[in-house]
Amino acid sequence: MIGSLRHWFFNPWVQLAICVLLATAAEIFLKLGAAATADSDNAWSWTGFTGLRSGWVWWGILASVVSLFNWLATLRKLPLTIAFPVGNAVHILVPLSSWLFLGEAILPRRGIGIALVLLGLMIVAKPAASLEAKL
Amino acid sequence: MTPFAGLLIFVTVSCFVAGQILLKHAMDIMARPRFSRVRATVVFATAIVVFAANFFINIGLLQRFDLSYFFPFQGMSVILIAFVGAYVLRERLTLRLTIGSAVISLGVIFVSLS
Numbered sequence: 001m002i003g004s005l006r007h008w009f010f011n012p013w014v015q016l017a018i019c020v021l022l023a024t025a026a027e028i029f030l031k032l033g034a035a036a037t038a039d040s041d042n043a044w045s046w047t048g049f050t051g052l053r054s055g056w057v058w059w060g061i062l063a064s065v066v067s068l069f070n071w072l073a074t075l076r077k078l079p080l081t082i083a084f085p086v087g088n089a090v091h092i093l094v095p096l097s098s099w100l101f102l103g104e105a106i107l108p109r110r111g112i113g114i115a116l117v118l119l120g121l122m123i124v125a126k127p128a129a130s131l132e133a134k135l
Numbered sequence: 136m137t138p139f140a141g142l143l144i145f146v147t148v149s150c151f152v153a154g155q156i157l158l159k160h161a162m163d164i165m166a167r168p169r170f171s172r173v174r175a176t177v178v179f180a181t182a183i184v185v186f187a188a189n190f191f192i193n194i195g196l197l198q199r200f201d202l203s204y205f206f207p208f209q210g211m212s213v214i215l216i217a218f219v220g221a222y223v224l225r226e227r228l229t230l231r232l233t234i235g236s237a238v239i240s241l242g243v244i245f246v247s248l249s
Contacts, residue, residue: 027202034197046143048194057194091210098203106203110249114203116242117210124235128213131220131232132155 012077016086019070024093026063028101033057080133085125091118136247140199143192144208150189152215157182207246210239 033056
């Protein structure tokens with residue numbers, strides 16, 4: 001039972017799915033932390049250091065680090081040319097989550113822009129991943 | 136968006152790309168049978184510093200912009216990697232890469248005008 005659960009958990013596709021979900025969660029946490037510490041009058045706030053005062057930012061860091069480990073576990077078994085295009089699902093999930101969890105309004109112009117970025121990423125994903133793998 | 140914010144977005148995307156390339160370079164150095172530990176450490180540490188810069192500038196930008204506004208700009212990192220890769224490897228950009236890059240750029244322009 002534990003063996004099969006472990007086998008399932010370390011399946012590269014499961015690792016990739018966890019990676020994408022955690023990367024999305026990290027962006028939401030970081031935005032929550034940034035919003036909680038926003039101070040546009042402070043010129044130093046551009047550096048982002050003030051964000052460290054928020055617990056959300058630390059959750060964001062944790063989610064990013066764990067997501068990185070999942071990504072590395074994925075790349076052990078899946079080639080970058082496959083993992084990279086699938087990983088671009090984060091570009092759908094982040095705007096969706098921004099709308100769903102942060103209540104951000106996605107007006108038509110922004111929606112069209114996001115769709116075009118996504119389309120472009122789908123077009124370039126494979127050749128770009130091949131180039132990155134060779135770099 | 137102010138020109139300064141636009142510059143910071145470009146800097147943070149560039150840092151992300153540079154960090155990825157440096158990290159991969161550090162891994163490649165360590166994969167060699169005989170490698171210089173000092174060189175690998177310097178490259179790895181530089182990657183971490185560059186990623187940290189990317190992270191903190193991101194937070195600064197998120198303090199001012201919606202996530203759904205800022206996030207699509209990160210799609211530009213793929214274009215940068217493709218261009219850097221083509222330049223370093225002396226490969227010609229394929230038609231598919233050129234069209235895809237143009238579509239991403241158009242999307243980013245739409246988002247920046249929203």
